[in-house]
Amino acid sequence: MCKVSFFNKEMDIPIIQGGMGVGISLGNLAGSVAREGAMGVISGVDIGYREEGFLKDPLAKSKAALKKEIEKAKAIARGRGLIGVNVMTAAKDYEELVRASSEYGADAVICGAGLPLNLPELVGKETLIAPIVSSKRALALILKTWKKRYDRLPDFVVVEGPKAGGHLGFKREEIETVKLEDIVADVFELLKELKTERGKKIYSFAAGGIRTLEDRLRMKDLGADGVQVGTPFIATEECDAHINFKQAIVDSKDSDLEIILSPVGFWARAIKNDFLKGIDYSKVQKRRCIDCLKTCDPRKTPYCISKALCESAKGRLNVVFSGENIDSIDEITTVKDVIEKLMGER
Ligand SMILES: Cc1cc2nc3c(=O)[nH]c(=O)nc-3n(C[C@H](O)[C@H](O)[C@H](O)COP(=O)(O)O)c2cc1C
Known part of the structure; x- marks a missing residue:
């Protein structure tokens, strides 16, 4: 019922654990999420930060770390769920890291923080691709460009609202006025039209402040196939973040x-x-x-x-990103607990 079936892969649970950089979602968290049947996402941002010589050659060190973390995640997942990599479009190494993610066997590449207009040309045919968007307008532009240049559609879309953690795709005043619900409904209309026109189902995942079964079902009622969740996964034993x-x-x-x-x-x-x-x-x-x-x-x-x-x-807290609706996150739990809370099994 909740299963998400892409052209070549499936996930049993309609939840994506959002990519969180730097060093917050790596192979351990992503693999643990995938093992539950969902999609775990490794953040590609500065992923080589722990490698010796990172400051001298960040790209080479990040590629090496990316390979290790994908392998680690796959080993933990033991064939269940999917492993994605999140790459920021605004990163200088965006193209190289997307290419490497596909080459090293990531099931999906997800790109936000800018419009990933050339994403289709950077991956192999087996790699699922998805943009993160915060408006129907941004998605329409990506769809138009991908269709014209590559005759390719996204496999899924992450619709991120203003309550998300990390960088936001909104003007300052929109953060208080725009509602995730409205963007999800708008995007659903666009994807429905596309399904009629081109016959391909494009899954959508709503993100930003989603914490409970009720939140997830509210998004489902508006047309989203699933949710992307970030912050609650930080407070888990499996998360790669420093305990601080x-x-x-x-x-x-x-x-x-x-x-x-x-x-x-x-x-x-x-x-x-x-x-x-x-x-x-x-x-x-x-x-x-x-x-x-x-x-x-x-x-x-x-x-x-x-x-x-x-x-x-590394535990010396400078910038600590977080999504909103964190009052209920008051202990360190497990990935299984977070997923069960969203799926309504407890
Ligand atoms: C600590 C932290 C780091 C994040 N880093 C990234 C990132 O590097 N790239 C990205 O696309 N999104 C990033 N995000 C956004 C998450 O992937 C996710 O979409 C968002 O946090 C969902 O909202 P929630 O945290 O309220 O569940 C980050 C979020 C957090 C909390």
Whole structure:
């Protein structure tokens, strides 16, 4: 009933664990989610951050780490569920990391933080592809471009609303006014038209603040086939994040969250802390730059987002991204618990 059947692969549970960088969703979390029959997603962002020599050759180190994490996830999943890789379109290494993900056997590649207009040309035929969008307009543009250039459609779409964690695809004022429900319904209309026109079913997954069975069913009633969930998976034993990062999510409430303007050029939701309080937006921080983002100008940015996220991954909390609706996340549980809560089995 809930099964999601792509042209070559299936998942029993209509849940995607959202890719979370840096170092939050790696092979252990993704593999554990897949083992439950859902889709686990490895974040490709700066994935080589723990490798020696990363600052000298970030791409080579990230490719090596990506291969290891995909293999690890597949071994943990033991053939169940699917393993995806999330690559930010805004990353300088976006094309290389997408190509590598497909080559190393990822079942799916999911791309947000910008419009992945050339995604189809970067992957093999067996790799499922999906954009993350925050409006019907953005999806329509991707569909039009992919059809014209590649005669290819996405296999699924992630529809991310303003309550999500990490970078958001909205203008500042839209974060308070736009509702995920409205975007999901709009996107569903577009996908329905497409099904009639071209005969292909494109699955949609709603994301941002989804925590319970009721949340999931509300999205289903609006036409979504499933949900993508991020933050609750951080507070699990299996999550790859440092314990300090997990504990920060457990200890925080919605009132502890704030919206920041990230050097990536997007608004983002993060936990208020001393690091964020100490940023002087009138100053440019001079530091070594690995030139990781297409959209960041190091001559103008007050801090390096890549460094801040890598530090947090190591347990020295700088920027800690989180979705909204976290009041109910008050202990570290397991992947199985998170999935059962969303599926209504407990
Ligand atoms: C710590 C953290 C890091 C994230 N990193 C990424 C990322 O690198 N790329 C991306 O597309 N989305 C990223 N996201 C968004 C998630 O994949 C997911 O879509 C979103 O968090 C869903 O909302 P929820 O956390 O409220 O469930 C991140 C979210 C969090 C909480």
